[in-house]
Amino acid sequence: MKHSFSLLTLLGLLAQPALAAEAGAVSPEYRFLTFAVFGAIIGLTMFVTYVAAKRVHSAADFYTAGGGISGLQNGWAIAGDYLSAASFLGIAGLISLYGYDGFMYSVGWLVAYITVLLVIAEPCRNIGKYTLADILAYRNNPKATRIVGALSVITVSTFYLTAQMVGGGVLVKTLIGIDYEISVVTVGVLMLAYVLFGGMVASTWVQIIKAVLLVTASIVLVIAVWAPYGFSLPAFLESVVGDAKVQAQVAKILGDPAKNMSAAELGQRFLEPGLFFKDPLDQVSLGLALVFGTAGLPHILMRFFTVPTAQEARKSVIWAMAIIGGFYVLTLFLGMGSAIKVGSATIAGVDKGGNMAAPLLAQFIGGGADSMLGNFMLAFVAAVAFATIVAVVAGLVLAAASAMAHDLYVGVIRGEHVTPAEQVTAARISTVIVGALAITIGIAAKGQNVAHLVALAFAVAASANLPCVLLTLYWKKCNTGGIVAGMIIGTFTAISLVMVSPNMTYPEKVRKDANKALNGTPASEAKPAVEAKPAEYFFSDIIAIGKGSVKAKPAEDAKPAQPGLIEKIAKAEEKLPTIADAADKAKAEKDLAKLKKDKAKAEEDLKKVEGQTESMAGLTEPWFKLKNPGLISIPLGFLAVIIGSLLFRDRRAEEMWEELYVRQNTGIGAAKAAAH
Amino acid sequence: MSSMNLNWAAIEADPKFQNLHRRKSRFLWGLMAFSVFYYFLLPIGAAYYQELFKTQIWGPVNIGLVFALSEFIVAWSIAVIYSKKANQEFDVLAAEIIANAQQIGGKK
Structure with a gap:
């Protein structure tokens, strides 16, 4: 199962300490190029913030840009919010390493927007004002629903934020080699500048600029990769199938079964499913979290309050779908292109998760690691990735700060009795609090495995936020009791299932893997064929009760012992002095250095889990077998809203239903609500 | 959020609104179910x-790749179909209801 690590962990992958190259991907003599490009992009966004700051006077300006963003602009901004470093670098990387499965992964992210388009965007525009909790509070007890709504928004944003901060710090370190702490603080301070002074106006424009840069860079790269094949899909893929590096990568993933395959078969296998995803249930669970979670992400929802009408909200989702979908189609060429131009081995050498595929492809197309243009293009892509992180963090901070200031402070503590000036002050103070928190958490979480946090953010959004928003908009009997129950149970189930899932660190397993890497595996005897067996209980494949189902396996021959790293290093050191050819010697030295690095990593892992036998939740092995809790927690979230509503009947919520339903469908009074 | 001074129940019960509600619900949830499927x-x-x-x-192009690409085409088609339907039908019906809101829903 070595390739089936969590599906929503692209950002988390960025955050593993082992990936950080010491010097950065840009060579030192071209470092000035990096700083020039970074400087230009930061300068541009700062100018935008300066202009925007003059337009931010009221709370509405700060939270929603006064509802003055057009559909087209908002579409680009939504695409900007969504195309985080995870999708830009991560998906291109997955495709470059695993082919088809990486591309399949990108589909869910686009389909998620159908839910947003059909049932969320327009009603939210018609009902809401600044925050998700506005929608929940409309016909329910405002204090109770604002508290649970705001807490859920802050929870989701914090999870997502932490993953972005840690991932961003590592990314900048890998790309240009500046310290992790400095990267995190830079990201945090820049983001604070955008949000604090420019509010939603600046955040939106920064997202638009970044999305345009991202799409432009991708189009340029794809043209450079695809043009030599006359823009023919079969001709391009033919060269992928025929590429020796791709074939070697497939052989490496498949292991033993690859021995009987021809080179052409190996290459073709890259275009077939099954190299990355092993467990179909996990994939369905992830799909559910994406399709329902996206519509519950607070920083995405908030975007619909920035347009003047439901029609513009609709238009913005359609633009966003065109941009996001178009971008994901491009990732097919970016990923496959880097697989043949740069090679999977080189990509994985810089970063195990493949996140450097697109930047390295840019460098190759510009003329390689020793050329000026190559380094300029690498620096450009790196700067876009950096802008991406800052912009996404800005959106998240704004969402969390609005929940804190608008829902908790103004709505609950002050009971809506505040002056407009106080509202803006509250918003800015909350922004500073959330921003400082983000920087602190980012630094504190250095070197931590934050892989599960993105999965958690989507899972909580799908299991708590979405059921509540959807049912209060579409189900007459939904009320305060249902919202409170749904928020609490949805959040709680999603978090606790992730805590006992394979996403967490299990010391026993870490120790076993590290020992195996160091000492190798002993010889194994021939094994008879295994017959497929169904699971013992219905749920055995999902939770650790009884035996899970068994897949059929052909008979295996006896295998000789595999040497571990210690043995390999000893042998390599022995052999080194006997190599005469200088080029061979350099290569052998490089291999040895890599072996030593792997050994250090394995030893570090062993040290980390020394004396521990249980995971954070007190388990020796995962109790919940899926990486994503969606399959269980989403239905539970919906159920909790329904049962909660039926248990605590509320006459007022039902009396207000007609008003809410007419408004969400027609938008009567929406323009007025936006004006206040 | 201050309630406007309209008789919302009357608007909700109005045949015009019921017509919009019926058409929209059937269309949206049908499209939603299809896209998830x-x-x-x-x-x-x-x-x-x-x-x-x-x-x-x-x-070298196989059915799996074509199917994955078709997901994009289907998602975009759903977006276009919905937007056409909403622009041509739902918005018109909603505009009629808004125009007559005072008359149907009058002051309480």
């Missing part, structure tokens, strides 16, 4: 119908 065909196909997905139909 079509999306999950991809992971299910990739997991359980690998032989089919591996069948090459255009040089």
Whole structure:
């Protein structure tokens, strides 16, 4: 199962300490190029913030840009919010390493927007004002629903934020080699500048600029990769199938079964499913979290309050779908292109998760690691990735700060009795609090495995936020009791299932893997064929009760012992002095250095889990077998809203239903609500 | 959020609104169900119908790749179909209700 690590962990992958190259991907003599490009992009966004700051006077300006963003602009901004470093670098990387499965992964992210388009965007525009909790509070007890709504928004944003901060710090370190702490603080301070002074106006424009840069860079790269094949899909893929590096990568993933395959078969296998995803249930669970979670992400929802009408909200989702979908189609060429131009081995050498595929492809197309243009293009892509992180963090901070200031402070503590000036002050103070928190958490979480946090953010959004928003908009009997129950149970189930899932660190397993890497595996005897067996209980494949189902396996021959790293290093050191050819010697030295690095990593892992036998939740092995809790927690979230509503009947919520339903469908009074 | 001074129940009960509600619900939830169904065909196909997905139909291009690309086409088509329908039908019906809101819903 070595390739089936969590599906929503692209950002988390960025955050593993082992990936950080010491010097950065840009060579030192071209470092000035990096700083020039970074400087230009930061300068541009700062100018935008300066202009925007003059337009931010009221709370509405700060939270929603006064509802003055057009559909087209908002579409680009939504695409900007969504195309985080995870999708830009991560998906291109997955495709470059695993082919088809990486591309399949990108589909869910686009389909998620159908839910947003059909049932969320327009009603939210018609009902809401600044925050998700506005929608929940409309016909329910405002204090109770604002508290649970705001807490859920802050929870989701914090999870997502932490993953972005840690991932961003590592990314900048890998790309240009500046310290992790400095990267995190830079990201945090820049983001604070955008949000604090420019509010939603600046955040939106920064997202638009970044999305345009991202799409432009991708189009340029794809043209450079695809043009030599006359823009023919079969001709391009033919060269992928025929590429020796791709074939070697497939052989490496498949292991033993690859021995009987021809080179052409190996290459073709890259275009077939099954190299990355092993467990179909996990994939369905992830799909559910994406399709329902996206519509519950607070920083995405908030975007619909920035347009003047439901029609513009609709238009913005359609633009966003065109941009996001178009971008994901491009990732097919970016990923496959880097697989043949740069090679999977080189990509994985810089970063195990493949996140450097697109930047390295840019460098190759510009003329390689020793050329000026190559380094300029690498620096450009790196700067876009950096802008991406800052912009996404800005959106998240704004969402969390609005929940804190608008829902908790103004709505609950002050009971809506505040002056407009106080509202803006509250918003800015909350922004500073959330921003400082983000920087602190980012630094504190250095070197931590934050892989599960993105999965958690989507899972909580799908299991708590979405059921509540959807049912209060579409189900007459939904009320305060249902919202409170749904928020609490949805959040709680999603978090606790992730805590006992394979996403967490299990010391026993870490120790076993590290020992195996160091000492190798002993010889194994021939094994008879295994017959497929169904699971013992219905749920055995999902939770650790009884035996899970068994897949059929052909008979295996006896295998000789595999040497571990210690043995390999000893042998390599022995052999080194006997190599005469200088080029061979350099290569052998490089291999040895890599072996030593792997050994250090394995030893570090062993040290980390020394004396521990249980995971954070007190388990020796995962109790919940899926990486994503969606399959269980989403239905539970919906159920909790329904049962909660039926248990605590509320006459007022039902009396207000007609008003809410007419408004969400027609938008009567929406323009007025936006004006206040 | 201050309630406007309209008789919302009367508007809700108005045949015009009921007409909009019926058409919209049927259309939206139908489209939603179809899109979820079509999306999950991809992971299910990739997991359980690998032989089919591996069948090459255009040089190295196999059914799996074509199906994955079709997901994009279907998603975009749904967006276009919905937007046409909403612009031409739902917005017009809603505009009529808004124009008559004072008359149907009058002051309480």
